[in-house]
Each structure stands twice: as C-alpha cells, then as structure tokens.
Amino acid sequence: MYIVHTASQKTTRFVIIHVPTFTSNATLRKVDNVSFVLTALKMNGEQDVQVLIFCVWPKATFDPQEILRGFTYLRKLMIANSNLTRLSTAFPSEMQFLEKINVTDTKLRLLPNDAFSNLRTLSCLDLRNNALEEISITVFDVPTLKDIYLAGNPLRCTEDVAWILDSSEGSAASKVVDKDKLLCATPHDGRPLVPIVEIIVTLKEECKETVCDCELIYVVARAGKLTQRQLIAFTSVNCSHRDLTEMPEILPADTTTLHLSGNKIKDLTPLATNPAYKSVLDLYIDDNLVESIARLEGSDWLDRFRLLNLRGNKLTDLPTYALENALLYNSNAANLYLGNNSWTCDCHFTPGFQDLLIRHPNIIKDINDIRCAFTSDNDNSNKQIRDLTRTEICISPDEDSWLHPLDILNIILASLIFLVLGKLLYDYWSFKKTGKLPWIVAKIP
Numbered sequence: 001m002y003i004v005h006t007a008s009q010k011t012t013r014f015v016i017i018h019v020p021t022f023t024s025n026a027t028l029r030k031v032d033n034v035s036f037v038l039t040a041l042k043m044n045g046e047q048d049v050q051v052l053i054f055c056v057w058p059k060a061t062f063d064p065q066e067i068l069r070g071f072t073y074l075r076k077l078m079i080a081n082s083n084l085t086r087l088s089t090a091f092p093s094e095m096q097f098l099e100k101i102n103v104t105d106t107k108l109r110l111l112p113n114d115a116f117s118n119l120r121t122l123s124c125l126d127l128r129n130n131a132l133e134e135i136s137i138t139v140f141d142v143p144t145l146k147d148i149y150l151a152g153n154p155l156r157c158t159e160d161v162a163w164i165l166d167s168s169e170g171s172a173a174s175k176v177v178d179k180d181k182l183l184c185a186t187p188h189d190g191r192p193l194v195p196i197v198e199i200i201v202t203l204k205e206e207c208k209e210t211v212c213d214c215e216l217i218y219v220v221a222r223a224g225k226l227t228q229r230q231l232i233a234f235t236s237v238n239c240s241h242r243d244l245t246e247m248p249e250i251l252p253a254d255t256t257t258l259h260l261s262g263n264k265i266k267d268l269t270p271l272a273t274n275p276a277y278k279s280v281l282d283l284y285i286d287d288n289l290v291e292s293i294a295r296l297e298g299s300d301w302l303d304r305f306r307l308l309n310l311r312g313n314k315l316t317d318l319p320t321y322a323l324e325n326a327l328l329y330n331s332n333a334a335n336l337y338l339g340n341n342s343w344t345c346d347c348h349f350t351p352g353f354q355d356l357l358i359r360h361p362n363i364i365k366d367i368n369d370i371r372c373a374f375t376s377d378n379d380n381s382n383k384q385i386r387d388l389t390r391t392e393i394c395i396s397p398d399e400d401s402w403l404h405p406l407d408i409l410n411i412i413l414a415s416l417i418f419l420v421l422g423k424l425l426y427d428y429w430s431f432k433k434t435g436k437l438p439w440i441v442a443k444i445p
Contacts, residue, residue: 050075050097057082057106064115065089078102085131086110093118102126113138120144128152128178133185137163140172151178154185157196159204164197191219191231199233206252212239214252239263240284250276257282261309264289272299281332282307289314297322307335311366315341316373320352327360336360339369345380347394354393357386 050073057079064087068074075097084106091098099121108130116122122142129152140148155161164182166173173179182193200216207214217234236257239248244263247270251258258280265288271277272295283305290313296302297319303326315338327333344350357367364370372380372388380392427438 048073051078052076053078053080054082055080057084060085061088062086063088064091068092068095071095072097074098076100076102078104079106080104082106084108087112087115090114091116091119096120098122100124100126103130105129107131109133111135111139115139116142116145123147125149134160136160137172140175145175147177148172148175149178150176151181151183153182155182155193157184157188157191157193157200159197159200161193161197162201164194165201188216188219191221195231199231203233203235203252207237209250210237210239210248210252211242211244212237212248214238214255217257247271247274248276249274251280254279256280258284260285260288262287266290266314267295268293269295271301272296277301281305282335284309286311286313286337288312291315293318293323302326303330304332305330306332309335309337310341311337311369312340316344317349317353320349320356324356324359327356327363333363336364337366338364339366339371341370342373343370343385345372345378345383345385345388345393350385350388350393351390354385354388 049071052068052071052074060083062079062084066089068077069092072094074095077098077100080102082105084103085108087103087108087110090112091101095118098119101116101122101124104126105128108127109132111132113136116125116139119142121144123144124147125140125142125145126149128149132150132153133156135150135153135155163171164173164176164179168174176182179194180192183189184191184193184196188196196216196219199219203214203216215236215238217236219231219233221231233254234256235252235254236259237251237255238259240259241262244260244265246267247260247265249270255276256279258277261284263285265285268285268290271280271283278300280301281304284307286309290310292315293310302322305326327336343353357364357370361367367386368384370385371382372378372385374382380388383392431437
C-alpha cells in the first residue's frame with residue numbers, strides 16, 4: 001500500500017507519497033497505484049499542492065510531463081531514496097511557480113539537456129548523491145537559477161566539465177554551491193574535481209604547441225593536500241610515428257612518459273640540456289636512428305630515469321662505465337631495453353658490456369635480444385652477447401688457433417722462468433761443491 005500524507009501550513013499545501021518496498025512480483029501493481037494516487041489527488045482538488053515529496057519512487061524513469069501535469073501551483077518537488085535512473089522528459093512549461101527541485105540519494109544518471117529549460121522561477125536545484133557521471137552545462141541554462149548542488153556524484157573529470165572553471169558572474173559554475181566538494185570518478189577516483197579539470201584544460205592548451213597527443217595518467221597529493229598546487233600530475237605524451245627527425249623542443253609541464261617510437265631521431269642531447277625534459281621518467285625511443293648515448297654521460301637525466309627503451313636503433317656501443325654507474329646509484333631505474341641493435345663484438349668493448357648485462361638482469365629486460373651485429377664473415381654474428389666466452393670475443397677466427405701471438409709470448413716467458421730457476425739451482429749446487437760464488441755475484445762490488 002501507499003502512504004499519502006497531506007497537510008496545510010498557512011497557505012502551503014504538502015503532499016508526501018511514500019512507497020514501501022515490495023517484492024518484484026508487486027512492481028506492476030505498485031506503479032499503477034502511483035498513477036492512481038496522483039490522479040485521485042488531482043480529482044479531489046489537490047492540484048493546488050505546493051510541495052510534493054516522493055519518499056521512494058518505484059520506477060527507473062520519471063516523466064515530469066506525465067506525472068506533474070495539473071500540479072500548476074507546485075513550488076517544491078522532492079524525490080529521494082529510490083532506484084530512479086533517468087528523467088525521461090523536460091519539466092512542463094505550465095509549472096510557472098516551481099522554485100526548488102530536490103532529486104537526492106537515487107541512481108539518477110541521465111538528464112535531458114533541456115530538463116529545466118521550461119521553468120521560469122526555478123532558483124534551487126539539488127542533485128546530490130546520485131549517479132550522474134556527466135552533466136552538460138545546458139542543463140543549467142535557467143536564468144533564475146541561483147543555487148546548484150552536485151556533491152556525491154561520480155563525475156568524470158574530463159574536458160567536458162571545463163565549464164566548472166568559469167567563475168564569471170552569472171555563469172553556471174558560479175552557482176554551484178558545493179564546488180569544493182565535487183570529486184572525480186575513475187581513473188582519478190576520489191580526487192577533487194576542480195583542480196583535476198584545471199590540470200586537464202592546461203594540458204590541452206600546452207599540447208596544442210606540439211604535434212603529439214597528451215593524456216593525464218594520474219595525480220597524487222603532496223603532503224595530504226588536495227588543492228591544485230599540491231597535486232603532482234603524471235602526464236603521458238605520445239609523439240610516436242610522427243616522422244620526427246629531432247626530439248621535441250617543447251613538452252607540456254609534468255610530462256613523465258614520452259613516446260617517440262618509430263621516428264627518425266638520431267640525437268638524445270635534449271635529455272641532458274633541455275629543461276622541458278626535467279620531469280620525463282619514461283622514454284620510449286625505440287625504432288629510431290640513435291647511434292650513440294655518449295651525450296647522456298654525466299647528465300642528471302641518466303641518474304633519475306625510470307624506463308629507457310632503445311630497441312631497434314643504430315647503436316654499436318655505449319659508455320659502459322657511465323651506464324653502470326647510473327644503474328648502481330639511480331634508485332628509479334627499473335626498465336632498460338637495448339635489444340635489436342647492431343652491437344660490436346670485440347675485445348675492447350664487449351667484455352665490459354657483457355659484465356653490465358650479467359650484473360643487471362632485473363633491469364635490462366630484453367637481454368636475450370642483445371646480440372652481436374649480423375655479419376656474414378664473423379662466427380659471433382647474431383650471437384647473444386651474454387653467453388659469449390672471452391675466447392670467442394678476443395680471438396679472431398682467421399688467426400691460427402694453435403699458435404696465437406699471446407701463446408708465443410707465454411711460451412717465451414715460461415721458458416725464461418725455467419731458465420732462471422735452473423741457473424739458480426746450478427749455482428747453488430756449484431757453491432756447495434766448490435765453495436765458489438757464481439760469476440755474476442763475484443763481479444758485484
């Protein structure tokens with residue numbers, strides 16, 4: 001059954017309709033009864049009601065055109081604690097006295113853009129604690145509207161709600177009373193909406209100065225503060241496959257991840273010299289034309305990077321000692337990719353490089369793809385550098401394997417050692433037998 005309470009207070013007529021929770025089998029009857037109650041109110045002369053409250057609305061939709069027709073003098077409408085998900089039509093133009101609408105604690109997620117456009121006296125709109133993810137600014141295009149409440153909705157923090165930043169007099173944003181309480185939904189769940197939208201809008205403007213695509217990945221609060229200045233933004237900038245021959249001179253502030261894959265870049269000097277790269281932690285510059293990273297030696301960037309992807313470039317060697325030092329003292333370093341380059345395999349470079357690979361298997365992720373350059377006349381061609389022996393690295397295959405110059409030198413040195421030891425033993429035997437000192441000892445003054 002329905003509970004209908006009517007009351008009068010001076011000139012104000014109240015009607016409260018409470019719909020108890022029924023089982024699903026009674027849903028249809030319940031909906032029919034709502035229509036019956038509203039029809040009965042109108043027939044009994046209750047159309048002059050000024051306050052109409054639905055404590056529980058049984059349907060997923062609410063059609064103002066149908067349900068509120070005839071309530072000409074209604075000043076306040078309230079719908080609370082229900083499974084309502086959408087308003088199906090705009091409020092009727094005959095409701096020229098409606099001043100306040102409260103739709104709270106429901107599952108409301110869809111509003112027509114012109115939901116309130118026919119209302120000429122609406123001054124307060126309370127939509128708190130619903131399921132609204134997006135709200136178009138046109139919803140609030142009502143000249144008489146003064147106060148808007150939106151807290152408690154899982155709003156998506158995107159550029160679509162940039163209108164919330166307009167603080168000019170008379171703007172929709174200036175009417176939002178609880179602006180400081182608005183929170184973002186996923187992926188910035190629980191973060192304050194206004195600062196996040198400010199960051200997104202700023203990022204879009206800065207991104208226009210590049211040929212890249214920009215995206216705010218996530219934000220974290222600094223020291224527990226949730227104002228814009230106390231938020232740390234992490235931004236991803238994608239400049240891949242843009243036919244770039246140089247690294248971009250300008251990047252959006254707080255760029256932490258930069259994608260430059262599939263370009264024609266040769267020089268990494270901007271990482272060491274351009275302040276725009278001070279926040280970059282992850283750099284994807286695979287499949288380019290990079291021939292050397294020597295310019296990064298001693299740079300601050302090499303001491304703080306988190307990810308560096310150099311796969312598929314033109315690298316033949318690198319400053320092993322500088323990279324070794326960076327991996328030892330850079331606590332951020334987590335991922336380094338060096339595969340699919342034409343690495344030199346000789347006795348000068350490879351032993352140190354091999355030691356680097358073996359000491360940092362947790363950081364160098366594609367160690368199986370780090371191979372010697374492919375050449376048709378080299379036995380080490382395309383072999384994994386990690387698995388090479390010193391003999392394979394330092395002895396050329398065209399040298400005589402049984403009489404290497406080093407072997408000759410070792411034989412000579414060994415012969416000299418035996419000669420010295422033999423002479424020493426002979427001199428000792430001769431001294432014992434004859435008592436004479438060796439000739440060279442006798443000649444020493």
